[in-house]
Amino acid sequence: MLFLQLLVNGIQVGALYALTAVGFSLIFGSTRIFHVAHGATFTLAGYVFYELYSVAGAPWIAALAVATAGAGIFGVLVDRFVYAPIQRHEGSFFTVFVASFGITIVVQNLVGTAFGRGFVSISSPLSRSVELAPGLYAPPTAAISVLAAVVCFVGLHFFLTRTHIGMALRALSENPDLVRVFGLDPRRLSSYAFALGSLLVVPGALLTGATAGLSPALGNHVMLISLAATIVGGVGSLRGAACGGLLLGLAENLALWQLDPQWSEAVTFVVLFLFIVFRPAGFFGRVATQ
């Protein structure tokens, strides 16, 4: 029963990791910007929802709308006012990375100042587990997490394959120069990528706030998992990032079946290490050829 319990937990956590990882992968794949501040977007979305829903008592749908808009706007603003000026001045990949890292620290401290530096949680009866079978507990949020992931992935697939902007984003990740030849503006497309990638963190942020709680430093862990999932899934592959996130969530939880809890997070990095050594292209990544 312990194994089954850990499997259920792993699927729930994995679904949330997958959502966040896909957002990061979409941004990185389309723009080649190593958006470390993706974790900060996650934190902001969670805290905005918490403040409106749990503290101010706003209806959850209104809080969700504001948190979603806030995440999207934050992503676009970071792209427009931080990354774009650096790139205009021939800023290197590393310069952009450092700027992104700086944003993470600033947001972490601002969130700490505004909302307190302790732990807060979005109180909801949905996070309370029910006993499905003797010794097997699952909260409604587990089903919601999986459902949210499926809906987001189907929606994203539809958007990327059936809409002009979606196809342009895919083209941007393939060949930015060719995008210009077709009269499209890579900068505007970059904003779309940031908006979309940032929106994808919202379900994960809200559900994490309800199940595990929020703290200003939460984004660091989220970022680490997103990065690992992107590498495991194959850089540039959204399907791979989703599978990578799910795999890491499962590995982290199933490790508890046999190992002490102190090793469960290390398992994530063992998986990452094994992929780097034996399958550097990840699940669905393309192997680079000379």
Added chain:
Amino acid sequence: MLTRLRALAGFAAAAIAAFAAAAASADEITIGADLPLSGPNAQYGDTFSQGANLAIADVNAEHMLSKTLVMDYEDSQALPQPGVVAANKLVSVVRVPYMLSAFTSVSKAIAPVAERSKTVAVNGGGVGPDLAELGDYFWNVIPLANYEVRAMVPYLVNERKLKRFVLVYVDDPLGDAILKDLHTELPKVGGELVGELKIPRDAEQFAGIAARAREAKPEVIYIASFGAQQSQIIKQFRDNGVSQQIVSYSGFAIPAIDQEPEAKGALYTSQRMDWESNDPVTKHFVTEFKAKYGKAPNYYGANYYNAVMLFAILAQGLEKKGEAITGENLLKERKAVGTFNLVGGKMEFQANGSVIMPMQINEVDGKGGHIVK
């Protein structure tokens, strides 16, 4: 010519700044605080500094010392490495004779710095029993965890008839110390440690660990962690079907735990402190704390108030004798005086620089907690 003039102006400005700094420091006595001011344990730093700042204000208002007492705060982030960097700055650059410390791992890391530089380091927040053995220059104004475990275990086993314990403990000297004490104390009263779950300091997901804890069929879950992680463990354990009695050490004595709805009913040990006491020092502290911060004080606030007042009493004694306020002299003075009237009553130091105080068991009730024994 212009370049030379600019250089001269720069030199003059630097000289004025240095002179101003020296003039300011001539009117001040600076002590240090190596506390967590950022990161997931910053809420402890807030609580600690509230008590310390209140003491600074009292010392200066009552003109206990010939100069103004000021505190130089440095951020340990509750981590050993930044803690040592901060301690080195305090002893080598600011040259404080006395500094406040917190957290077992940080305190153990900075103790050699204090010993080497003959600077007194005073802990009011870390409770690892090892802290009693860190040398002459490391003092504790808080009773250590071994006393907390010794108070909690007999109460649960004998009075509440709860014998099967699972320990969820952080990978840190504090967690290891509590594990060791539970191994020692439980067999003495017929209790049993049926599960030991060691977690990393930065772990945030505990649903799987809750499943492991449930599997052991415990009657008590003992949490030995700190900061935001404690609240996360409680919430996720309760959400994931763990309904057993939750207990902990004095790390639960923070507002975040009191305000966590799922923590209601949890038990934790702390030093005995009668906030209603008529003792003038305690009464003054409680009144001033409520007036300044608009809330009731807690044990940590009292400990750091005591730590600063202890310095003021010792420094006052040295000034009266015409001796310099140095770490060496403060140590000599503490040994000479021995007992101090501080918040909570008389504080007496043992030879190892730690204090022994009676303990009490508290229950989290969302209203600041109440004493159950």
